[in-house]
Amino acid sequence: MAYTLQWGQVVGFTGYLIGGAWLALQIAFLAFVGGIAIATINATVLSYSKNRVLRAVVSSYVAFFMNTPVLVQIFFLFFALPEMGVFLSSYQAVLLGLTLNVSGYLTETLRAGFQSVSKAEIEAAETLGMSVTQMTWYVILPHIIRVLYPPLSNQYILLTMTTSIASIFGLEELTGRAYNVSAETFRSFEVFSMSAVLYVVLTFVASAVLWLIGRYVFRVKARLV
Amino acid sequence: MGGSLLEQLPLFLSYSNIAFLAQALGVTVALSIVGCVIGYSVGALLAFIRNRHVVDLWPARVLSVGFSETFRRVPFLIKLMVVFFAFEVVGLSVSMFTVTATTVALAAAAFSAEIMRAGLEALPEGQWDASESMNMGGVMSLRLWALPQSWRVILPPALSFTVGLIKSTSIASQISVFELTYAAKVLDQKGFSPVLSFGSLLVLYFIICYPLNLYARRLERKLERPQGAPAMLAEAGAV
Numbered sequence: 001m002a003y004t005l006q007w008g009q010v011v012g013f014t015g016y017l018i019g020g021a022w023l024a025l026q027i028a029f030l031a032f033v034g035g036i037a038i039a040t041i042n043a044t045v046l047s048y049s050k051n052r053v054l055r056a057v058v059s060s061y062v063a064f065f066m067n068t069p070v071l072v073q074i075f076f077l078f079f080a081l082p083e084m085g086v087f088l089s090s091y092q093a094v095l096l097g098l099t100l101n102v103s104g105y106l107t108e109t110l111r112a113g114f115q116s117v118s119k120a121e122i123e124a125a126e127t128l129g130m131s132v133t134q135m136t137w138y139v140i141l142p143h144i145i146r147v148l149y150p151p152l153s154n155q156y157i158l159l160t161m162t163t164s165i166a167s168i169f170g171l172e173e174l175t176g177r178a179y180n181v182s183a184e185t186f187r188s189f190e191v192f193s194m195s196a197v198l199y200v201v202l203t204f205v206a207s208a209v210l211w212l213i214g215r216y217v218f219r220v221k222a223r224l225v
Numbered sequence: 226m227g228g229s230l231l232e233q234l235p236l237f238l239s240y241s242n243i244a245f246l247a248q249a250l251g252v253t254v255a256l257s258i259v260g261c262v263i264g265y266s267v268g269a270l271l272a273f274i275r276n277r278h279v280v281d282l283w284p285a286r287v288l289s290v291g292f293s294e295t296f297r298r299v300p301f302l303i304k305l306m307v308v309f310f311a312f313e314v315v316g317l318s319v320s321m322f323t324v325t326a327t328t329v330a331l332a333a334a335a336f337s338a339e340i341m342r343a344g345l346e347a348l349p350e351g352q353w354d355a356s357e358s359m360n361m362g363g364v365m366s367l368r369l370w371a372l373p374q375s376w377r378v379i380l381p382p383a384l385s386f387t388v389g390l391i392k393s394t395s396i397a398s399q400i401s402v403f404e405l406t407y408a409a410k411v412l413d414q415k416g417f418s419p420v421l422s423f424g425s426l427l428v429l430y431f432i433i434c435y436p437l438n439l440y441a442r443r444l445e446r447k448l449e450r451p452q453g454a455p456a457m458l459a460e461a462g463a464v
Contacts, residue, residue: 003314003316064431066388067388067430067435068392069392069430071396071398071406076427079413080419080424082419083418083419083420161300163300164300164302164303167302188310188313189310189311192303196295196303200298
């Protein structure tokens with residue numbers, strides 16, 4: 001039986017799908033902000049703490065989240081936590097799972113950034129009589145932002161794509177809405193190809209915006225493509 | 226609560242359950258290996274045709290950039306659905322394993338092309354000039370000096386990307402491929418505690434992925450990336 005492609009039925013749903021993309025962006029943003037917060041604490045512990053136990057705890061946290069699939073982590077939060085008396089809605093489970101997962105990766109990124117500040121730089125700042133605040137503001141931050149900006153925007157884009165997993169838990173973001181449309185019109189190939197195109201456009205726009213911010217606000221030298 | 230978990234543990238660790246999970250683990254590993262072997266070969270080809278010293282043809286470059294930019298920007302789940310329905314559109318009936326392996330290969334090709342491109346670009350421009358002045362062709366240059374030098378930049382990120390791919394195969398449980406995650410869902414539905422079924426799943430994935438990541442990191446330290454090499458390329462994998 002030959003399959004005839006029919007885009008006409010699907011094109012009308014473009015606005016609906018873009019609405020889903022907006023939710024995907026929101027989830028990604030919240031998870032990224034949360035992830036950065038956790039990762040900053042983690043990376044500080046890993047880079048500067050002398051407490052061995054604390055460091056071991058943080059490195060196992062990172063190893064755990066980097067070496068297990070995010071889907072399974074959310075499965076665990078969603079299905080296994082109720083057994084321990086913690087009930088999360090699917091939105092909460094997805095958001096928490098993505099936050100925890102990305103925090104593991106971000107810890108590694110931030111730690112590499114922290115390590116890129118050399119001792120000589122800090123000593124030089126001390127010699128100039130800078131206070132800790134001055135040193136952070138004028139020496140460490142400008143340096144770290146330039147080093148960290150490209151990998152962090154990379155992570156952000158990857159996280160935006162990861163949000164498609166939310167559809168598995170019934171959230172109606174871009175992928176979830178694609179499932180809805182495919183159930184309504186039975187034009188599955190067309191719908192999913194169209195969502196693929198939307199994801200490409202979405203992440204490309206996000207990349208371009210991040211690149212522009214990096215280029216003109218932080219003076220980061222990185223290539224777009 | 227904890228009591229009933231402990232009571233269930235011996236039941237959960239029965240021979241049949243372990244065999245069941247082991248079989249699923251085999252499928253996960255097979256998916257990853259088949260997908261990686263095909264995907265990395267295609268990825269290498271894409272990286273070669275993108276490099277203007279190897280093949281100086283702009284259509285080839287456009288094809289290569291287009292392929293990897295597109296497939297790197299589509300989530301694994303969407304790729305999976307597109308591949309799944311694409312087989313239907315062209316009228317081929319294939320197994321879910323083939324669908325997933327194809328998807329893994331697509332992801333692997335797109336990301337590894339990017340990793341290898343960066344590895345080749347890390348080589349100093351003067352070496353290409355030198356080999357050109359000795360009348361070496363692109364393929365000969367790759368074989369004799371380019372790849373022997375750049376593999377040390379390519380290998381560590383490729384390894385950690387492989388870990389990302391292994392983790393991505395968990396998404397194949399969505400189209401009922403009998404791999405690890407699907408097996409754990411089956412156990413969960415059979416009435417075993419989700420803490421045990423999904424907990425053991427986490428442990429199993431960790432057992433496969435952690436050594437690979439550890440080895441990637443050791444390799445990276447040992448091979449000491451030359452300057453100009455990319456940091457953190459495609460680290461999180463093709464989710």
